[in-house]
Amino acid sequence: MMDWLNNLNPATQFALFTAAKVVGAFAVMMFMVAYIVLVERRVCAFMQDRLGPNRCGPFGLLQPAADAVKSFFKEEMTPAHVRKIFYIIAPMLALIPAVLNLAVIPFGSTLGNPKNPMVLANLNVGILYTFGIVSLSVYSIVLAGYAANSKYPFLGGIRSTAQMISYEIAMGMSVIPIFLCVGDLNLSSVIQSQAGRLDWRWLPDALVLPNWFVLQSPMTFFAFCIFLVSAFAETNRTPFDLPEAEQELAGGYNVEYSSIKFALFFMGEYANMILVSAMMVTLFFGGWTLPWFGLDQPAIDLVHGVLHIGIFLGKVFLFLVMFIWIRWMWPRFRYDQLMDLGWRRFIPVALVNILVTAVWLWWQSGK
C-alpha cells in the first residue's frame, strides 16, 4: 500500500491526499454539526434546570441520528404559494458557504510530511476568499424569505439582509489590523506569526503565555472584540438572532420549510457557527498551536500532527460552547439597537483601529 502510494507521480499523490483531506474535513465538520446541536440542547436544558434529550443511547448520544432519521422521513411540504426554484435553492445555499470556507482553514500542521499541510487549499488570499464566500450566505436567507411568499419569512429575510450586510463591513475591517501585523493574507502564515511566547516587556521569563493575536496588543484585542460580535451577528445567533426571532416572526425565514429542507437551514446555521469559530481560532487564538512543549512548530511525526488537529478542534469547541452559552444567557437586541451598534459603533471603531495599528507599525519600523 505505502509502496504503491510512493510510486505514484507527485500530482496524483497530491490529488489523492487532497481528496482524503476533503472527505476527512467534511466528515468531521458534519459530525460536529450533528453533535453541537445535541450539546446545545443539553446545555440549554441544564441552564433551565432541565435534563434535555437523554433517552436515545447513553446520555442521549444517539439523538443526532434520531434527529437525522426524523428530518429525512418527515413529510416534505411545498406550499402552493412559494416560488419554487428559489424555494429549492435557498436551503442548499445555507450549507454551501460554510463548507466552501472549510477549504482555507488550516486545521492542523502536517501529518509528518511537510509537503502536505493540513489545509485543503493553501490560498495566498485565504481571508479574501473567506469573506467573499461568507457574503454569499446572506443569499440563502434572503432567497428563503423571498421564495416563501408570505409575510413572516419575508420580514425575517429583510432583517437578515440588513443585519448581515452591516456586520460584514465591521467584520471585514476588524481583521485588517491582523493582516497589517502579519504582512500576508495567507491563513497559515497568520498562524505562524502567532507561534512562540508572548513578548510583553514586563512579563516574567518563567511565565509562558501564548503569542496569540488576542493578547499581542490592544489593537489586535479590539479587532478580536469587533470580530467576535460581528461573528454573532453574521451567524444569526443570540443576541443578534433577529431573522429567526420566534416570538415576533413565528420562526422567521424558515417558516414555510419542512423536513430535510428545514434541517438544511439548521445545519447551515451550525456549520456557519463552526466556521466562524474556526476563523476566530485561526486569526486570534493561534490556530493549531500551543506555546508549550514545542507544539507551536509544524509537526514532524504523525502523533504531533494528530495532536495539532486535536488542539484546533478543542479550541473550536470552546468557542462553540461560548456561542451556545451566550444564546441561553442573553436577551435579543432590538432592531434599531442592532443597526446602531453596527454602523455607529463598530465601523468607526474598526476604522480607527486600522489607523492606530498602521501608525504603530510605522513607528515601530522607524525605530
Next chain:
Amino acid sequence: MIVKRKPLNLFERLYLPAIIGGFKVTLRHFFSKKVTMQYPEQRWVVPEGYRGAPYLVKDQEGCTKCVSCQLCEFVCPPKAIKITPPGPAGQLADRPNAEKMPKEFEINMLRCIFCGFCQEVCPEEAIFLMKDYSLTGTSRAEMIYNKEKLLALGGVHAGVQKWKHKAEEAKAQENFPVKV
C-alpha cells in the same frame, strides 16, 4: 406609576455588568438540581382523593364485593362499564349474604372519564377510583379491562364489610335466644 429610569453610566453601557450577571445566573442554574422527572421510571405521586382508574375490590375474606346490581353501568356517563349478570340459573355469589356476582364486568378505560359516579353510586362499596393514571396499551382490546383484571388491580378493600354483622345476626338466629 412612572418608573424612574436612571441613566446608565459608562460601565453599565458597556453591557459588562449585564454580561457578568447573566453569566452568574446561568452558571448557577447549570449546576443546580434539575427539576425534570424522568417520567416512565419516576412518576408523580398523586394526592389523597385523586380520581384515577376505577377498579373492583375484594373484601377482607377475598370475596367479590360486587353483587351485579348494574347501578354503576346505569349511572356511567360515557357508558364505559358493561356488566354481564349471571342470569337466573347462573353462578352464585362467592360470599354469604349476597345473591349473585357478575359473570363478567368490563370497563373500557378508553371511554372512562374518571368521574367517580360508579364509586358514589355503588351500594356495596365494590368499585373505587384508585391512584393509577396514564393507562397504556397497544390495542383498543387491551384497554378494555375485564373482571379478573379489575379485581387483581383493585386488591382488598380496607373498609367495613357492610353485611358482615347481618350475617352474624342471621347465624345467631339459629340458636334461640339471640345473643349478639
